[in-house]
Amino acid sequence: MTDAVRVAVGTGSPEGVNGAYVxxxxxxxxxxxxxxxxxxxALRAGIAxxxxxxxxxxxxxxxxxxxxxxxxxxxxxxAADARIAMHAADAPLVASYADERARRLDRxxxxxxxxxxxxxxxxxxxxxxxxxxxxxxxxxHELSDGDVVAGVELLSTPGHTAGHAxxxxxxxxxxxxxxxxxxxPTYTPNVGxxxxxxxxxxxxxxxxxxxxxxxxxxxEPGHGTTVDVASEAxxxxxxxxxxxxxxxxxxxxxxxxxxxxxxxELFGEMRGIHAKFGAGEASAHLRRLAAxxxxxxxxxxxxxxxxxxxxxxxxxxxxxxx
Numbered sequence: 001m002t003d004a005v006r007v008a009v010g011t012g013s014p015e016g017v018n019g020a021y022v023x024x025x026x027x028x029x030x031x032x033x034x035x036x037x038x039x040x041x042a043l044r045a046g047i048a049x050x051x052x053x054x055x056x057x058x059x060x061x062x063x064x065x066x067x068x069x070x071x072x073x074x075x076x077x078x079a080a081d082a083r084i085a086m087h088a089a090d091a092p093l094v095a096s097y098a099d100e101r102a103r104r105l106d107r108x109x110x111x112x113x114x115x116x117x118x119x120x121x122x123x124x125x126x127x128x129x130x131x132x133x134x135x136x137x138x139x140x141h142e143l144s145d146g147d148v149v150a151g152v153e154l155l156s157t158p159g160h161t162a163g164h165a166x167x168x169x170x171x172x173x174x175x176x177x178x179x180x181x182x183x184x185p186t187y188t189p190n191v192g193x194x195x196x197x198x199x200x201x202x203x204x205x206x207x208x209x210x211x212x213x214x215x216x217x218x219x220e221p222g223h224g225t226t227v228d229v230a231s232e233a234x235x236x237x238x239x240x241x242x243x244x245x246x247x248x249x250x251x252x253x254x255x256x257x258x259x260x261x262x263x264x265e266l267f268g269e270m271r272g273i274h275a276k277f278g279a280g281e282a283s284a285h286l287r288r289l290a291a292x293x294x295x296x297x298x299x300x301x302x303x304x305x306x307x308x309x310x311x312x313x314x315x316x317x318x319x320x321x322x
Contacts, residue, residue: 004169004176006220007046009033010068016223018068021178022050023169026150027058029082030167030178031222035071035133043072054080059150062086063180064161065093066194067132069222074138085149087156088142089163098136104196105129108276111196115279116258116302125275157182157212159205161195166212166219177219182208183232185224188239193280200291202284206240206321209233237321240285244320245313247285248294256304259283292319 005022010033020043021030029047033039047054057080062070064086073084073094086094093100105126112122143149143165145156153168160181167178181189191205198204212219213233218226243266250265251257263270263278270278286305289295294316295305 004030004178004220005046005050006225007033007043007049009042009046009072010036010039019220019222019224020046020072021220022047022052023150023152024050024052026152026169027052027056027082028061028150028152028169029057029059029076030061030152031063031069031180032060032072032076034068035075040072040075043076056080057082059152060084061149061152061154061167061178062090062094063166063178063182063222064164065090066161066181069180070094071132071134074134077138083141084138085141085143087154087163087165088144089158090161090165091140091142091163094134095138095140096136097132097134097138101131107196111283112276112279114302115263115283116260116304117275117279118260121271121275125272128272155211157208158198159191159201159208160189162197162204164208168216175216177212177216177229179212179219179221179227181222182212183219183227183229183236184221185227185232188236190277190281192282192284193277196280200284200287200322202240202288202320203291203322206237209236210321241316241318241320243281244285244289244316247282248289248307248311248313248316251295251305251307253307256298256306258299258302258304259286260302262286262305288320289316291322 002025007020008017009020010018018033020033060073060077077084109126143154147154155166157166158164169176191201216229219229250262259282260279263282267278294311
C-alpha cells in the first residue's frame with residue numbers, strides 16, 4: 001500500500017500553506033485546497049508527481065467546508081469526473097453554496113452582534129466576505145461517522161466546524177489520520193468564530209481531540225507537517241484550560257462583560273477576520289464556562305456573562321472537557 005503524498009497548495013488563508021493529500025492506490029485526494037489557478041496548478045503537478053493520472057482520481061474527500069480546504073473540490077471533481085464526499089453536516093455549504101453562503105452571512109452577522117462586536121467592526125467584516133468560485137449547486141455525497149470510501153474511513157471530529165471530519169487511511173506504515181484543522185503543528189485551530197452554527201463548539205472540539213488522542217500515533221494536518229497526535233492533543237487541552245482561566249480572569253469582579261469585551265482584554269485591537277475569530281473564541285469559552293457552572297449568562301442583547309460567586313480561575317482543570 002502506497003503512502004499518501006502531501007502537496008503544498010495555496011498560501012492565502014490565515015493558517016498558511018494548505019496541505020492536500022493524494023492517495024494513489026485509493027484514487028483519492030483529501031482537501032484539494034483553496035480556489036485559484038496557482039493552487040490548481042500545484043495540485044495537478046502534485047497528483048502527477050504521485051504517479052496518479054488525473055482521470056484516475058475517483059474520490060475527493062473534504063474535511064470541512066472552509067474554502068481553503070474545499071475551494072478546489074468542484075474543479076477537481078469536474079476535471080477528473082470524480083465524486084465529492086464530506087460529512088453530512090458540512091456538505092450543504094458546498095452542495096448548495098449560493099443559498100448556504102447567504103444564510104451563513106446572516107448567521108455570522110447575528111453572531112457578531114450578539115457577541116457585542118461594534119457595528120463599525122462587524123459591518124466591514126461581513127461586507128469583506130468574498131464568494132468562492134464554486135457553482136451555486138453541486139452534487140456532494142453526504143457521509144456519516146464510520147462510513148468508508150475507497151478504503152478511507154470518516155471520523156466525525158466536530159468543533160472547528162459543525163461537520164468537521166478526519167479521515168483514516170491504512171498505508172504501508174499503518175493508519176494515517178488526515179486531520180484537516182483538528183490539530184495543527186504551530187497553533188491551535190479557531191473554535192467559535194470559524195463556524196457559528198454550534199451551541200457549545202469548545203465542548204465538541206475537546207471531545208473530538210479526546211477521540212483521536214490515544215488512537216493514532218501520527219496525523220497529517222491541513223496546514224504544516226506531520227504531528228504527534230498524543231502530544232499535540234495534550235498541548236491543545238492545556239492551551240484551552242489556560243485560555244479558559246484567562247477568560248475567567250478577564251471578567252470584572254463586579255458586573256458583567258460581553259464576549260467582545262473579553263476578547264479585547266485577551267487579544268487587544270482586532271479588525272477583519274481576527275475580530276470574528278477573537279470574539280468567537282471568547283464566546284466559545286464563556287459558553288463552556290457557563291456549562292460547568294463557573295460563570296452565568298446575565299444579559300442577552302448582546303450576551304454578557306459574570307463570574308459566579310466563589311469561582312476562581314485556578315479551579316478550572318479537566319472539568320472543562322465534557
